[in-house]
Amino acid sequence: MSQDRQLTVVAFAGSLRRASYNRALLRAAQEMVPPQMTLSILEIDGIPLFNEDVEQQGDPEPVARFKQAIREADGLLIATPEYNHGVPGVTKNAIDWASRPPRQAVLDGKPVAILGASPGITGTARGQSQLRQAFEFTNSYCMPQPEILVYQAHQKFDAEGRLTDEKTRAFLGKFLLAFREWIQRLAG
Numbered sequence: 175m176s177q178d179r180q181l182t183v184v185a186f187a188g189s190l191r192r193a194s195y196n197r198a199l200l201r202a203a204q205e206m207v208p209p210q211m212t213l214s215i216l217e218i219d220g221i222p223l224f225n226e227d228v229e230q231q232g233d234p235e236p237v238a239r240f241k242q243a244i245r246e247a248d249g250l251l252i253a254t255p256e257y258n259h260g261v262p263g264v265t266k267n268a269i270d271w272a273s274r275p276p277r278q279a280v281l282d283g284k285p286v287a288i289l290g291a292s293p294g295i296t297g298t299a300r301g302q303s304q305l306r307q308a309f310e311f312t313n314s315y316c317m318p319q320p321e322i323l324v325y326q327a328h329q330k331f332d333a334e335g336r337l338t339d340e341k342t343r344a345f346l347g348k349f350l351l352a353f354r355e356w357i358q359r360l361a362g
């Protein structure tokens with residue numbers, strides 16, 4: 175791939191909460207996206223619970239739009255919360271829709287990166303780790319390093335949801351550069 179080509183990345187937060195730290199983290203990423211990369215945030219609140227009977231009738235419109243956006247993108251970025259030491263249903267449900275049909279899915283061979291924020295001290299470590307397992311089955315190329323675990327998130331965002339912690343902002347910048355390089359490397 176030409177190193178000069180503009181890369182398109184789509185992102186979603188695995189939280190439907192209006193003041194979600196994870197969506198705020200994606201907004202911060204959008205502000206500091208490196209050159210030759212664009213980042214669009216997808217809203218997933220219209221995606222229904224996965225049901226194979228519904229799928230057989232054809233993807234519902236929000237699902238079709240979600241899958242098409244991933245298909246057209248060079249990479250997928252996911253900011254996931256951690257619920258009960260695992261991946262929240264909202265995150266997993268979106269991935270389950272996008273994983274279909276197996277082996278021809280929009281996730282097949284797609285470069286993916288995961289990040290996450292939580293008010294706790296482990297910063298979504300277990301949730302992220304579990305999500306990586308799903309990408310083994312979907313044959314997606316999940317960036318192994320660097321990892322971003324935004325712990326004690328309530329101290330790192332202000333009341334408007336702006337990422338104010340300078341160390342986290344610097345690390346997020348490096349993470350985005352690494353993801354750009356990961357996508358370029360996979361594209362050959």
Ligand SMILES: Cc1cc2nc3c(=O)[nH]c(=O)nc-3n(C[C@H](O)[C@H](O)[C@H](O)COP(=O)(O)O)c2cc1C
Binds near residue numbers: 188194
């Ligand atoms: C059902 C539930 C389970 C949770 N379990 C965890 C957990 O296992 N680990 C953790 O760090 N935070 C946990 N939390 C707290 C979330 O990290 C917190 O609500 C966070 O703000 C959710 O992400 P969001 O801000 O993007 O919505 C849990 C919250 C809920 C509602």
